[in-house]
Amino acid sequence: MCGIVGYIGNREAYPIILNGLKRLEYRGYDSAGIALYDGEKMHLSKTKGKVADLEERVKSEIPTKGSLGIGHTRWATHGVPNDINSHPHVSNSGELVIIHNGIIENYATLKKELINRGYTFESDTDTEVLVNLIEEIQKQENVKLGKAVQIALNQVVGAYAIALFDVKKPDEIVVAKLGSPLAIGIGEDEFFIASDASPFIEFTNNAIYLEDEEMAIIRKGRDIKIRKIKGDTLVDPYIQELKMNLEQIEKGGYDHFMLKEIYEQPAVIKDTYRGRLLADKGIVRLGGLENYIEKFTNADRIIIVACGTSWHAGLVAEYIFEEWARIPVEVEYASEFRYRNPIITSKDVVIAISQSGETADTLAAIKLAKQKGAFVYGICNVVGSTISRETHSGTYTHAGPEIGVASTKAFTTQITVLTLIALKLAKEKGTISQSDFMLHLRELELIPSKVEEALKSNDKIEEIAEVFKDVSNFLYLGRGYNFPVALEGALKLKEISYIHAEGYPAAEMKHGPIALIDEHMPVVVIAINSNHYEKVVSNIQEIKSRKGIIIAVVTEGDKDVKEMADYYMEVPNTPEALTPLLTTISLQLLSYHIAVMLNRNVDQPRNLAKSVTVE
Numbered sequence: 357m358c359g360i361v362g363y364i365g366n367r368e369a370y371p372i373i374l375n376g377l378k379r380l381e382y383r384g385y386d387s388a389g390i391a392l393y394d395g396e397k398m399h400l401s402k403t404k405g406k407v408a409d410l411e412e413r414v415k416s417e418i419p420t421k422g423s424l425g426i427g428h429t430r431w432a433t434h435g436v437p438n439d440i441n442s443h444p445h446v447s448n449s450g451e452l453v454i455i456h457n458g459i460i461e462n463y464a465t466l467k468k469e470l471i472n473r474g475y476t477f478e479s480d481t482d483t484e485v486l487v488n489l490i491e492e493i494q495k496q497e498n499v500k501l502g503k504a505v506q507i508a509l510n511q512v513v514g515a516y517a518i519a520l521f522d523v524k525k526p527d528e529i530v531v532a533k534l535g536s537p538l539a540i541g542i543g544e545d546e547f548f549i550a551s552d553a554s555p556f557i558e559f560t561n562n563a564i565y566l567e568d569e570e571m572a573i574i575r576k577g578r579d580i581k582i583r584k585i586k587g588d589t590l591v592d593p594y595i596q597e598l599k600m601n602l603e604q605i606e607k608g609g610y611d612h613f614m615l616k617e618i619y620e621q622p623a624v625i626k627d628t629y630r631g632r633l634l635a636d637k638g639i640v641r642l643g644g645l646e647n648y649i650e651k652f653t654n655a656d657r658i659i660i661v662a663c664g665t666s667w668h669a670g671l672v673a674e675y676i677f678e679e680w681a682r683i684p685v686e687v688e689y690a691s692e693f694r695y696r697n698p699i700i701t702s703k704d705v706v707i708a709i710s711q712s713g714e715t716a717d718t719l720a721a722i723k724l725a726k727q728k729g730a731f732v733y734g735i736c737n738v739v740g741s742t743i744s745r746e747t748h749s750g751t752y753t754h755a756g757p758e759i760g761v762a763s764t765k766a767f768t769t770q771i772t773v774l775t776l777i778a779l780k781l782a783k784e785k786g787t788i789s790q791s792d793f794m795l796h797l798r799e800l801e802l803i804p805s806k807v808e809e810a811l812k813s814n815d816k817i818e819e820i821a822e823v824f825k826d827v828s829n830f831l832y833l834g835r836g837y838n839f840p841v842a843l844e845g846a847l848k849l850k851e852i853s854y855i856h857a858e859g860y861p862a863a864e865m866k867h868g869p870i871a872l873i874d875e876h877m878p879v880v881v882i883a884i885n886s887n888h889y890e891k892v893v894s895n896i897q898e899i900k901s902r903k904g905i906i907i908a909v910v911t912e913g914d915k916d917v918k919e920m921a922d923y924y925m926e927v928p929n930t931p932e933a934l935t936p937l938l939t940t941i942s943l944q945l946l947s948y949h950i951a952v953m954l955n956r957n958v959d960q961p962r963n964l965a966k967s968v969t970v971e
């Protein structure tokens with residue numbers, strides 16, 4: 357959560373930082389701020405609200421000259437979102453200025469000690485404590501900024517990505533990382549700092565991703581010194597070539613990133629299986645899995661840990677892994693798993709699923725599973741992310757940058773990878789027939805064009821959205837492979853439209869939720885061709901006889917459900933195990949249109965942030 361940006365070099369820092377903040381706004385958007393050094397003085401401007409509010413404020417508040425600066429967009433943890441709690445924060449002397457993404461857990465104790473030494477605090481933030489702690493250490497120990505930062509971070513408990521400079525020494529920025537991401541872009545005589553590479557992608561393709569417990573001293577026109585925060589060892593910088601391009605992080609003519617990302621799904625699903633799925637030859641090849649197949653095939657069970665939408669992808673995987681590979685699967689919320697002393701042995705394989713690769717709970721679950729001896733496999737979208745590095749091996753989804761806070765293409769590409777893994781393991785174990793194996797490989801190759809077909813219902817789905825945009829509650833029902841899709845559909849609606857929605861296994865309805873059904877309750881039922889078709893038809897009848905309104909997701913060519921439903925959305929036919937890749941599309945579009953009609957901020961829904969790097 358929170359986005360940080362910094363620049364030191366020969367260009368004007370302000371436009372780079374402002375633009376960078378706009379690109380990182382998906383990480384948090386409660387407040388924003390900037391500190392610029394104009395060659396003589398540091399100028400600070402910050403405000404509650406969005407980066408656009410900051411842009412307005414800067415116009416009347418500070419000069420925008422200077423080639424050194426840092427900026428921040430915030431998702432509030434300590435202290436309500438207001439102007440004072442916004443970053444950057446300045447030390448009591450006015451000389452040190454800092455931005456921070458993360459949480460300093462022991463800030464209250466540190467704050468008391470600093471107050472006893474005469475420090476005063478304006479804000480309620482943990483970050484203001486950190487910058488004053490650094491200042492106090494600088495004074496007491498008579499050390500340079502880098503050393504003071506290092507000593508301070510050794511006293512701190514928590515997570516951080518920080519960047520700070522000293523107005524007395526405006527040729528250097530000090531950065532450090534533990535648990536929150538931090539990338540350094542390397543230009544010619546210039547350096548960029550950011551939570552991800554998107555703020556500097558048009559300036560350089562070379563970046564260093566700091567590892568946890570590393571800090572860097574970045575000197576204008578000179579070099580970068582990276583060292584361990586504990587122990588003081590120097591680290592050789594590892595410069596990566598970025599694969600991301602500008603087009604991927606722009607809206608490309610769509611009104612919202614979410615819509616663009618929904619429409620990217622045919623392409624990114626293909627990107628995700630390209631080179632891995634060789635249907636003609638009957639081969640699935642996953643680099644990260646090849647050397648570890650036996651870990652999976654000999655495992656007592658697979659435990660999947662994830663949060664939110666990634667957890668829903670894990671639930672889909674439970675069905676396909678058990679069906680094809682006959683390996684018992686448990687799917688856990690990472691946040692629960694990490695705190696309940698789970699029974700895990702070295703015979704367990706843990707799969708961690710995360711789009712961002714930075715989710716704090718998932719990361720903690722991985723660390724716990726590793727401590728207990730399990731083999732941990734990661735499925736991440738962001739290359740080089742913390743989770744991708746913390747896991748023993750893994751497979752990347754190739755969704756490209758997902759900017760909309762509501763996850764769409766990450767979900768379908770996660771299911772694509774999980775399907776490939778399940779098929780590979782089933783083949784290896786001999787638990788799937790050759791004909792079934794081949795059928796699913798071929799059908800998976802057809803999914804991108806079938807997603808395109810499903811997207812053609814967009815106008816019709818928009819009309820359905822118009823009818824239901826003002827209701828207060830929705831129920832989503834699905835069975836089997838589509839039960840997790842019902843959960844995902846409800847989550848999508850909740851998070852971007854703020855309409856209350858519940859996802860349920862269709863057959864569970866009669867154990868309670870049926871009491872909610874009346875003529876005002878829209879029920880989205882996933883009623884595609886499947887083994888449960890007849891049973892879902894019965895569920896629909898139960899709803900109809902209580903005057904509920906049915907919005908059904910049906911397979912093209914369906915007759916029965918279409919007749920019974922008040923509204924329907926069609927998807928092409930595909931084997932049941934692959935249907936989540938299609939049914940999801942209709943539900944994403946339904947949520948999107950309702951949210952747009954309600955004038956919601958679709959890409960940045962209230963109270964949320966794209967990557968949840970705090971507990």
Ligand code: M6R
Pocket residue numbers: 663664665666709710711712713714715718761762763764851964966967968
């Ligand atoms: O980056 P991750 O996949 O680990 O994120 C997990 C959840 O925070 C995320 O899926 C969240 O639920 C989305 N907002 C859902 O659209």
